[in-house]
Amino acid sequence: MPRVNYAAPSTVDEAVSILAGAAGLAKVLSGGTDLLVQLRSGRLRPDLIVDTKRIPGLIGIREDADKFVIGAATPGAMMSDHKALEHAWPGIVEGVDLIGSTQIQGRASLAGNLCNASPAADSVPAVIAARATCVLAGPGGSRRTVPVEAICTGPGRTSLAKGEFIVEFHIPKPKSRQSDAYLRFIPRTEMDIAVVGCGVNVTLDAAGTCTDARVILGAVAPTAVIVDDAAKALIGHKLDAPTLAALDAAAQAACKPITDKRGTIEYRTKVAGVLARRAAAIAFERAAARA
Ligand SMILES: Cc1cc2nc3c(=O)[nH]c(=O)nc-3n(C[C@H](O)[C@H](O)[C@H](O)COP(=O)(O)OP(=O)(O)OC[C@H]3O[C@@H](n4cnc5c(N)ncnc54)[C@H](O)[C@@H]3O)c2cc1C
Numbered sequence: 001m002p003r004v005n006y007a008a009p010s011t012v013d014e015a016v017s018i019l020a021g022a023a024g025l026a027k028v029l030s031g032g033t034d035l036l037v038q039l040r041s042g043r044l045r046p047d048l049i050v051d052t053k054r055i056p057g058l059i060g061i062r063e064d065a066d067k068f069v070i071g072a073a074t075p076g077a078m079m080s081d082h083k084a085l086e087h088a089w090p091g092i093v094e095g096v097d098l099i100g101s102t103q104i105q106g107r108a109s110l111a112g113n114l115c116n117a118s119p120a121a122d123s124v125p126a127v128i129a130a131r132a133t134c135v136l137a138g139p140g141g142s143r144r145t146v147p148v149e150a151i152c153t154g155p156g157r158t159s160l161a162k163g164e165f166i167v168e169f170h171i172p173k174p175k176s177r178q179s180d181a182y183l184r185f186i187p188r189t190e191m192d193i194a195v196v197g198c199g200v201n202v203t204l205d206a207a208g209t210c211t212d213a214r215v216i217l218g219a220v221a222p223t224a225v226i227v228d229d230a231a232k233a234l235i236g237h238k239l240d241a242p243t244l245a246a247l248d249a250a251a252q253a254a255c256k257p258i259t260d261k262r263g264t265i266e267y268r269t270k271v272a273g274v275l276a277r278r279a280a281a282i283a284f285e286r287a288a289a290r291a
Contacts, residue, residue, distance in 0.1 A: 004039065008051040012137045012167055015050055020139045020163030022048045028165045029053075030073035031107030033100065034116040050165075057168065061085060066173055072111035072134070072166040076123070080105065088173055090286060091126040091180030091199055091279075098122045098184055101191060111166040117152040117223070118193075124148070124224050125199030125216035126182040132171040138164040145170070152223040178203040179286035181279045184218070185271050187262055194219045195263045198251070198275040200283040202234060208288055210234045215247070215280070220255040220272050227254040230276060239284045247280055248273035 009015040019026050024047030029035055038044035052058045053073050061082050062069040068085055076096040079085055086093045099108045099122050111134075113123045128149045136144050138161060148169070151158050160166075174180075180201040186192035197218030203211050215230035233246035257268035 004046055005048045006051065007048065008054050010054050010056075012055055012057075013141060015052055015055060015165065016137050016139055016163050018048070018050055019165060024048065026050060028111075028115070030058075030109040030112040031075060032112075033104050033108045034112055052165065068169075068171045068173070070110060070169040070171065072168055073109045076105040076108050076110075077102070079110075085171075089126070089130055089171065089180055091182040091201065091283065092123070092130060092171065095123040095126045095182040095184075095197075095199065098182075110169055114148065114151055115158050115160070115166065117154070117156050117158055119155055119222055119224065120194040120197065120219040121224070122182070122184060122194060122197055122218070124152075125197050125218045126180055126201070127169070127171065127199075128224055128226065129180055129199040129201035129214040129216045130171055130174075131201075131214070132169055134166045134169050136160065136164050137167045143167075149224065149226060154222045174290075175203055177205070177287050177290050178212075179283055179290060181282035181286065183275050183279045183282070185275060193262065196220055196257075196268055196271045196275055198272065198279045200276065200279040202280070202283045202287050204284065204287045206291065208238050208284075210237055210239075210284070215251065215276055217251060217254060217272055217276070220257040220268055222256075225254050225256075227251055227276075229253065234280065239281060244277050244280070247276050251276035 026048040027046040029049050029051040058071045058073040060071045079096050113121045132148045182199045184194040184197040199216040201214045213231040213234040215227045217225045229250035233250050237243040252273040255269040
């Protein structure tokens with residue numbers, strides 16, 4: 001492994017100041033399940049690694065009246081074990097539960113999954129579907145809150161400025177009859193990267209008609225895609241055959257995938273429609289059960 005400088009600050013402002021003052025490439029470390037693999041393989045040669053795990057609040061889940069506050073470096077395993085979070089957003093926890101293995105989930109964080117900026121990141125679609133935001137700390141004591149979808153700008157690229165890093169995520173609590181689901185398709189039964197991922201979040205009225213929806217696709221474009229036409233296909237409708245067909249068509253139309261060893265453009269596009277239908281069916285069923 002190449003030599004690299006390492007810092008483990010104990011406050012957010014100290015971390016920002018180290019990141020902002022670094023000469024060369026400085027990388028934030030949360031769980032390290034992407035960063036350390038890239039370092040060992042030589043794909044990435046940072047001059048400095050800033051480990052955020054010792055900063056109070058970076059690991060942990062807090063519940064406010066209207067939201068969950070999740071520290072940026074919180075491992076997925078802690079999210080899966082959090083009963084209130086799992087009850088509120090089963091789809092978000094489904095995404096986290098699909099990352100790697102039990103060992104990986106003991107470290108892998110939401111911030112790392114998001115900022116590694118893989119189009120196939122499993123925790124991202126359902127988190128965007130829930131209209132989650134993240135709080136960024138930056139130089140001069142600045143704090144800004146942005147929607148999660150504003151972070152990734154392309155494969156391996158983010159909108160974070162020099163010295164900025166994610167401190168925490170805010171995930172709003174569900175309204176009544178609101179729920180979600182996340183599904184992915186992989187070529188084998190586990191430990192693989194999504195051919196397509198799909199997060200669906202719906203709110204229903206007492207009659208089972210959809211009043212609000214978000215449909216997010218992963219792995220079919222350079223970043224996760226918010227499919228507005230798929231949401232429009234659901235809103236104002238029950239989940240009948242014509243609605244499912246319109247949802248499927250909208251999901252397929254939003255795909256701009258690549259062909260690689262996991263699937264062709266045509267295959268990914270078709271699978272996106274199928275996953276959107278299936279995730280919507282699960283989300284509708286869960287939302288209806290919350291009457
Ligand atoms: C065996 C294996 C299987 C895997 N399977 C999957 C899978 O099925 N699905 C999937 O989506 N991923 C998978 N991954 C990838 C990885 O585990 C996830 O992306 C994980 O969530 C990364 O989180 P981390 O905390 O380990 O990130 P790190 O490795 O610590 O960081 C990843 C990137 O994010 C940046 N970063 C971290 N924290 C912050 C922050 N607070 N602010 C700004 N930037 C930050 C880092 O600088 C780095 O560029 C797998 C990895 C391995 C090794």
